Amino acid sequence: xxxETLVLExxxxxxxxxxxxxxxxxxxxxxxxxxxxxxxxxxxxxxxxSIFRAKGRPADNPLIVHIYDRAQxxxxxxxPDEALPLMDAFWPGPLTILFEKLPAVPDEVTxxxxxxxxxxxxxxxxxxxLRACGLPIAAPSAxxxxxxxxxxASHVFEDMKGKIPLVLxxxxxxxxxxxxxxDLCHGKPTILRPGGIxxxxxxxxxxQEVALAGSILRPLKPDEKALSPxxxxxxxxxxxxxxxxxxxxxxxxxxxxxxxxxxxxxxKKTCVLCFxxxxxxxxxxxxxxxxxxxxxxxxxxxxxxxxxxxxEEGMESVFSEVIPPEGVGLAxxxxxxxxxxxxxxxxxxxxIHRPSRWLFIxxxxxxxxxxxxxxxxxxxxxxxLLLATRKRVIAGxxxxx
Ligand code: TXA
Ligand code: MG
Numbered sequence: 001x002x003x004e005t006l007v008l009e010x011x012x013x014x015x016x017x018x019x020x021x022x023x024x025x026x027x028x029x030x031x032x033x034x035x036x037x038x039x040x041x042x043x044x045x046x047x048x049x050s051i052f053r054a055k056g057r058p059a060d061n062p063l064i065v066h067i068y069d070r071a072q073x074x075x076x077x078x079x080p081d082e083a084l085p086l087m088d089a090f091w092p093g094p095l096t097i098l099f100e101k102l103p104a105v106p107d108e109v110t111x112x113x114x115x116x117x118x119x120x121x122x123x124x125x126x127x128x129x130l131r132a133c134g135l136p137i138a139a140p141s142a143x144x145x146x147x148x149x150x151x152x153a154s155h156v157f158e159d160m161k162g163k164i165p166l167v168l169x170x171x172x173x174x175x176x177x178x179x180x181x182x183d184l185c186h187g188k189p190t191i192l193r194p195g196g197i198x199x200x201x202x203x204x205x206x207x208q209e210v211a212l213a214g215s216i217l218r219p220l221k222p223d224e225k226a227l228s229p230x231x232x233x234x235x236x237x238x239x240x241x242x243x244x245x246x247x248x249x250x251x252x253x254x255x256x257x258x259x260x261x262x263x264x265x266x267x268k269k270t271c272v273l274c275f276x277x278x279x280x281x282x283x284x285x286x287x288x289x290x291x292x293x294x295x296x297x298x299x300x301x302x303x304x305x306x307x308x309x310x311x312e313e314g315m316e317s318v319f320s321e322v323i324p325p326e327g328v329g330l331a332x333x334x335x336x337x338x339x340x341x342x343x344x345x346x347x348x349x350x351x352i353h354r355p356s357r358w359l360f361i362x363x364x365x366x367x368x369x370x371x372x373x374x375x376x377x378x379x380x381x382x383x384x385l386l387l388a389t390r391k392r393v394i395a396g397x398x399x400x401x
Contacts, residue, residue: 005160007153007167010125018168019132027054027163029142029156030129031170032121034094034179034195035149035304036156037066037139038164039129042076048108048138054163056145061229062111063138064096064179065118068130075104076136077116082184082206089205092122094179094196109138111229115185125170141178142167148236148304148339151176155308176301177331181228182210191216192228194331196300216334217325219342238307240315242340246322251348253281256319259345260285263317271313273306273320275299290320296328303332307339 008014010031018028025047028039038054040047042065052059065076070087073079077099079087086097101116110116121127130137141149144159153169160167180195182202190211191199202210213227220226245252245259256272260282263270271286275293288306291298310318320340325333337344 002162003165005157005162005164005167007157007169010128010168010170014166014168015125015128015132018129018166019134021165022129022133022135022137025050026165027051028129029150029153029160029164029167030126030139031123031153031168031173032066032126032139033123033173034121034175034177035151035173036142036153036167037121037126037137038142038156038160039066039137039139041133042109042136042138043104043106045106045108048106051138051140052108054160055140055143057140058145059108060111061140062113062117063109063140064181065105065109065116066126066130066137066139067118067120068092068127070120072136073099073118075102077101077105077118080184082189085205086182086184086202087120090197090201091120092127093120094122094175095119096179096181096193098181098183098185098192100185113229115183117181119179123170123173125168129168146237148238148307149178151301151304155305158308172301174301175297176304177328177335180331183227186227190227194334196297196328196331198327199330200327212330216330217337217342236304236307236335236339237341238310238315238318238339240310240318242318242320242336242343244320244322244336244340244344245347246344247347252321253278255345255347256282256321257285259319263319268316269314270317270319271310271315273318275321278321293321293323296323296326296332299323299332300328303335 021028022039022041025041025044027050029036030039038051040051079099083097086095096117096119098115098117101110101114105116142156142160143149147159150156151173153167156167175196177195180191180197181193183190183192188211189206190213192213194216199210245255260270260272271288272282273290274282274287276289276291277293279287279289290306291302320336323329323332
């Protein structure tokens with residue numbers, strides 16, 4: 001059924017319309033501080049199923065439940081003591097925590113998992129909507145499955161027009177990438193998806209080391225179980241083929257120019273994603289500014305918007321700079337890596353420090369990963385890359401072990 005989709009600025013009237021629609025089991029897209037969400041009553045199976053239909057989302061990818069008040073947790077899940085300091089420090093805010101679920105949460109929300117992911121958004125519109133409807137709201141990002149998450153109401157409209165009755169417009173999202181998902185249910189606290197609340201921030205509150213799920217900076221292996229089902233799916237990907245270029249600053253700029261020229265000569269619509277500081281140096285290469293290299297949070301805020309723009313412009317080949325995977329940079333590199341299907345090219349001479357850290361974080365079997373990276377690379381000479389990468393990995397291991 002095709003619906004008329006209203007896009008309304010969030011105010012008292014549109015918020016009460018949103019609350020009424022949610023109580024009727026309808027879908028409403030709403031802004032959060034991370035990205036726009038596509039909300040429905042988490043306690044209604046038909047409402048939850050309509051989220052999966054509107055997004056084209058696989059049924060085995062569970063949803064996050066959004067609340068505005070801790071009292072709402074009572075019927076939803078059990079809360080372990082270790083979660084309390086995290087809730088005190090980061091709620092409301094961009095942190096999602098996994099809890100053991102109670103029977104009131106339908107299996108359709110959790111894709112049959114025994115845990116439910118919960119978050120309390122800090123965006124005033126999200127908080128007001130949750131309060132007005134009084135329901136726990138299941139909400140994935142409000143994009144069609146596989147597309148970059150929406151950070152503007154217009155992005156939601158592109159993907160959801162005709163499918164949902166209402167988009168609440170609250171302007172651009174401030175964080176720009178989805179929430180950090182942390183698992184406290186399976187032993188050592190583990191980040192399943194990095195976001196605005198960083199590993200270091202979690203560690204400083206928990207007073208212990210927080211692990212990173214293996215597939216944050218590399219593809220899942222064929223036989224590997226995804227700790228978070230969302231990791232199994234192609235994500236954040238524009239239509240263009242995206243390749244990341246790593247290395248020393250000058251070598252990266254030179255490589256980007258060469259790659260742009262080579263792809264353009266093949267007749268492909270090509271551009272580069274670069275830091276604000278490099279827009280001038282890459283003037284002839286259709287530079288797309290992804291934010292300052294000094295501020296990962298700036299890059300986080302802009303990234304999805306730029307990825308969507310690539311589709312609007314009909315780009316076929318895209319080459320991007322990378323940022324060190326530290327702090328919010330880890331979340332940026334997780335999303336960029338996935339947009340690029342983890343295709344990474346190393347420019348110029350070997351930079352022992354940065355790439356080795358990349359690879360070290362990437363997994364427990366870095367040599368195999370190094371081979372995989374070399375194999376995935378169709379543009380530079382695989383043998384040279386393989387030898388150079390091995391050298392870096394060994395250097396990296398001896399530095400870190
Ligand atoms: O910032 C956000 O988290 C946004 C806004 C709208 O709140 N929501 C969002 O939802 O990004 P979604 O559905 O696009 O991503 C949720 C991620 C998926 O990767 C999913 O697999 C994972 O969280 N997830 C949800 N429940 C889980 C569970 N019980 N166990 C493991 N992973 C879970
Ligand atoms: Mg999503």
